[in-house]
Amino acid sequence: MRSPITGYLERILEQTAHVDAGEPADYIPELAAADPDRAAVALCTVNGTVYAAGDADDEFSIQSLAKPFAYALALEDRGIEAVLEQVGVEPTGESFNELSLDPGTGRPSNPMINAGAIVTHTLIDETEQPADDRVRRLLSELAQRPIAIDEDLAASELATGSRNLGLAYLMHASGALKADPGAAVEGYVRDCSALVTTRDLALMAATIANGGTQPNTGRHLMGRRTVTHLLSVMATCGMYDAAGNWLASVGIPAKSGVGGGIIGVLPGQLGVAVFSPRLDEHGNSVRGVEMMRLLSEDLDLHLMTASRPARSALREIRTSTIEGHTVTVYVLQGDLVLSSIESLVHDLLEHPPATDVVVFDIARVDDMLPVALRTLSQSAAGLVDDGLRVIVVDPDDRLADLDTGHDRPIERWSRERLDRADEGNGQSR
Amino acid sequence: MRSPITGYLERILEQTAHVDAGEPADYIPELAAADPDRAAVALCTVNGTVYAAGDADDEFSIQSLAKPFAYALALEDRGIEAVLEQVGVEPTGESFNELSLDPGTGRPSNPMINAGAIVTHTLIDETEQPADDRVRRLLSELAQRPIAIDEDLAASELATGSRNLGLAYLMHASGALKADPGAAVEGYVRDCSALVTTRDLALMAATIANGGTQPNTGRHLMGRRTVTHLLSVMATCGMYDAAGNWLASVGIPAKSGVGGGIIGVLPGQLGVAVFSPRLDEHGNSVRGVEMMRLLSEDLDLHLMTASRPARSALREIRTSTIEGHTVTVYVLQGDLVLSSIESLVHDLLEHPPATDVVVFDIARVDDMLPVALRTLSQSAAGLVDDGLRVIVVDPDDRLADLDTGHDRPIERWSRERLDRADEGNGQSR
Amino acid sequence: MRSPITGYLERILEQTAHVDAGEPADYIPELAAADPDRAAVALCTVNGTVYAAGDADDEFSIQSLAKPFAYALALEDRGIEAVLEQVGVEPTGESFNELSLDPGTGRPSNPMINAGAIVTHTLIDETEQPADDRVRRLLSELAQRPIAIDEDLAASELATGSRNLGLAYLMHASGALKADPGAAVEGYVRDCSALVTTRDLALMAATIANGGTQPNTGRHLMGRRTVTHLLSVMATCGMYDAAGNWLASVGIPAKSGVGGGIIGVLPGQLGVAVFSPRLDEHGNSVRGVEMMRLLSEDLDLHLMTASRPARSALREIRTSTIEGHTVTVYVLQGDLVLSSIESLVHDLLEHPPATDVVVFDIARVDDMLPVALRTLSQSAAGLVDDGLRVIVVDPDDRLADLDTGHDRPIERWSRERLDRADEGNGQSR
């Protein structure tokens, strides 16, 4: 059987095959020489399997798609607050102020533009390795293969890099860039000269979607706070296009590069990558943007899509007979966030248990937010206060801190004990 | 038993009780007279129950919190594209261009600022009712109670409304506002003069979280596309504060008003509302913002939080004996989005079923995205192509369009038939 | 004999007859109906004779050419400092910020743009007469004939005046405009609706050139400080064009109006006026600007032209015999400014008089700046200090305050006495 997901991606390529507007970047020969008709799309879920179509194994320069990953390194090394002092997180609007430096401080607006990325590069800790080597190593870890630098491209970029040097010197003058401007630009340019494939990019994006853990190797490459922050910045600053329009129409944290690539991330779900060298006037791949629009629409990737209201955490409420007593058993499941635990609380208040014994079975629960844990504990304690006997089935000991402050403690049973004790005769509500 | 959620909200009030910076709006006597020490917080999940603490039943003027709802009406009446032609969706940045009108066209930047809201108000269809009555009726439907206009406040706002009149006349001069400027401002001011409580606002926000359906009355007040678009605009333009900073630090679509209220929405989960009249220099409630930060952190409301990767849609794969044949049964559950259905596809490709008969049981599936439906259908058809016998248990007939293009069709069984036929002896994988 | 100046002006019209780019203002019917081929040029020296060519007696609406005169009234009524507090004097640059209001205070940038002129109008004292009547009366005094308002035009301007109303309301909101916005705009529009001819405008400009005194009636219509300030503002803010370019290329304080007129002033020399209804994108008359360029070049009107270095104030130094003594006679002439009196001082220091008696003859001197008067007095006193006898011929008693602080005073002789006493035998140096 052939993968229907691959088939779907092939259709994306077909549906956008007519999009041939724009021109490849031409400020250096290496980019101008790109075959403008190459195109690829790849997708990788948090399970780590990559589905791809088109020229997904062709290499091209990562360019600005290196920015999110260099930023992640800086965030990990310095912490979010320290990085925020040096680089802002505001979108730059419709290229009004082309330099995108804060008029007061000279601080660059965000890390997804050149000025911000140059400063960001210098915030990567170099104690053990040069920053550009660290970026390359991270990209290799993300892609599960050694990523190389295109040295000719890097040399060309440097030779024509007056604009980046100008930005760097201006930032140095204002104090926004502490490091040597020339070295900062060279390092930044090397970051951008990494050679990647669309397949690589999908894996990289999927790692962000997976909270920073490479789904196949299981390596924790970025922390959870780093990923949340990075995604926020990609959502507002990732596309050179107007920020509000991108979020409203495509609705996915993304980043584009003048090499023709775009990556997108749906947190907790999947990463996507597209590639087509022809650029619009903002420097975004024209066909790439169109592919992203189709993917967002077909795959319902829009961050704001409200089609999946959280299911009840209450799998079942049943009465049963245990050790001769009639008991009420509340079976919880899934992830316990506030909106799911709320259904339990709501039920306890609206329909107080008519039995003297209550069992909370959380054996099937996956993740628990601290607020949900606390809310559940307090609910249990409240019932003890009301004179009930409370039993929890909590194999992972997640209610360990449960303390009622009473003589009569909450009892902890194993799942097996509950199953053995359960005499049936009950009924689900 | 007392609700631990209410307890949690009371703690939010306690934790922010020391925040007394800022001053209530004072440009009109009605706002200046507000007791600056009043404060409230309320929360409402998509289940419709409101939890509240503090002065949650005190009325105050809705002010700019009316903007998202008036915008929703305009979107419903005219369609997103038509509204976008008149009002943009770009954040205005750090109040650089204080008028926030596009320098070329005079089009207001977004509907969450005054200029944009004035134009938006005039886009509401008035065939059956004046626009301000329609806004008031929508607010009443959302709050499940009749919402009134504070006529004295409206009169005061109009008497001091030079700035709004100035914006309206300028937009009229540039063609950005087609309607009479005086009437547009009056209607807009009436929208802002509705009297609401923090409890009302939580219900209103929860309706947005619930995809536009009021959770208690079940009335469909806004369409799904309207809600997705509205949430995107709230995410980037809702707080007068810098857009990127809000999304990075709080990460929740929100809107504030100079009356001291702020609403926030976590799509699919819940709506929150806070109230405290003291404002910062941007016009956001100081303590309100602090409460929102705490809520976001405690309740993990950040849009980008990647803590809940989608669970496998594959509940179980087991072999069993049915009608004497060994069969493989794939039991699917939950919402089928692409990233969940992908786990089934992946398994089918990596571990092709070793039996001649395959059963897909989707009786426990909740929502299915079209792409997931299509992918499942194609997978089933692929197996038929490979010569297998395929049975689906699909009580809601969601695979109705399934067509293999083969003589041997996919069989459809009911859940009961499967249960009866299942001879056991199988084992889960 | 026919006037060669008139002939010169006719050649200006011929030389620009081919310039037919641009379109008349068309936002109201009254302006759109203008015959675009009408054209005129007029010139008036500080002697008060008007030379004109073309349709110089056709009436058209004064439009923004009323702004300098309304500004002059406000300056006279309130003083420069008080007016500066309400309206700035900065050019607005290349229409970057189209409203030209100070982002901080809302104060309009200068009085030559609509926002500034609306505020300026409200600064005219209305104790005895409404401001628009006062403007009309001033225009009539300047033109030596009764100037009328085109009431139809004023009505049309008001009916389409959303932009001016917008500006006025915004300025009212920020406190930059204290008066009622509607009344301010109406008054301002009436100022702009005065009907004038090119001949009128040349007389008006010549009055400014003449230091505020109408050259024919001798009436002092504006004070000297008002005129100096007004000319400065016209030099940088008068043309909607870029300020620096106008000063560098034409170099003359000027003002244009959308009626097609432009006035220019060379301080102390003459005023010019041109008329042609076709406007460029800035709202300046295209052919009018070309005529101004030719006039500036041909007539050497550029403010910075350094072709006329000040002549020596020393008409003659001669020795002569008076009352038997050999004396040195210094004959001064012309206007004594510092750079002219300096030549006397320089001579006295370099070539101290070899005689015991010195005569300063200032009978032929026209104007004396206070600094020149003081310098001359001090020079005379210095010579007395050195033991010389000093005689001044000062029929207008301009050295009245002369005080040497010595017993031996400076003597004052009449011209006749000097002539009678002069025994000749001297020689000029």
Add this chain to the structure above:
Amino acid sequence: MRSPITGYLERILEQTAHVDAGEPADYIPELAAADPDRAAVALCTVNGTVYAAGDADDEFSIQSLAKPFAYALALEDRGIEAVLEQVGVEPTGESFNELSLDPGTGRPSNPMINAGAIVTHTLIDETEQPADDRVRRLLSELAQRPIAIDEDLAASELATGSRNLGLAYLMHASGALKADPGAAVEGYVRDCSALVTTRDLALMAATIANGGTQPNTGRHLMGRRTVTHLLSVMATCGMYDAAGNWLASVGIPAKSGVGGGIIGVLPGQLGVAVFSPRLDEHGNSVRGVEMMRLLSEDLDLHLMTASRPARSALREIRTSTIEGHTVTVYVLQGDLVLSSIESLVHDLLEHPPATDVVVFDIARVDDMLPVALRTLSQSAAGLVDDGLRVIVVDPDDRLADLDTGHDRPIERWSRERLDRADEGNGQSR
């Protein structure tokens, strides 16, 4: 006798002795080490004598005061139009866009800011000498002494010159700077490192006032068009302060430097220079600005001052008897500009000569604008047309091209012939 002008300048120093606000520039040690209490003022008329008070012979770095002179060199070498293509002439306003580069082209706004001066430096022809040597040579010619470079200062400026390098690289990136950015900045910095005295600066300013001719050496260092253009640019762009405010309040083309110097020019009259190291937030010398204000007010230097309307060019009109005929003799004097020749034309038209013979005596005329020459010629020809006999006394043959197109030519007499022929009996009108 002591010079009263020097005394006046000493009083300027006394009157501003209390002004001690501001701080010397401190970005490099060489500037920070300046004695903040040093102060000087100097004045030089177009006659070339320098009057000075205070520390007028102390050397300090010329800094931005080099800009006008480097600009003059570029204008002379390339022509105004070619230079305008590379560097604009617009004031930059209140430091809104701190880089002052045209957002579209990257062209710097004007040559008086760093960006513009860097480009200007590269426009100086280097065929025979490096540009910085040429600037130094020009400064030496202006000051009549060899001007040296402070090499330590230049080295310090380069070591801290990130901002200038940033500007240069950005302009190179946009194509606005064709030359090598590093070399351009180095050359520009050397221009700024010239060591000058206040006395030097007064001579430099006086040369501009004198139309480009050094008043003492008589060397023509800048052409007339260059000077007119340069003065226009200094008038709007010379002070870092707001352009309109400077022109309105001081009204003199000027330039300031962070070394503490300011120069000012009154065209045709004099140059002034002041020095005091303490700077305001714009980088202008605080006490220097105050001295300039006093000088402008006391010496009536304001460009727009209308106190000296042009005197009549008509010195005398008399009737006399020549060769037995009654003749009318018009004696002209002074500079003939249009506004002066107009008084003759006016008289000829209003009071046509009652005699058959007319004499125009222009022997006492100084300068004649072409338009005045033409107008006079045409007037003479008009009289010939009317049948009169016309005699001109024109020792310098300025009416050489006079051609009546008649048989009866205009006669040319020498002054002596007129004097001999004049039989008196006439009377002045």
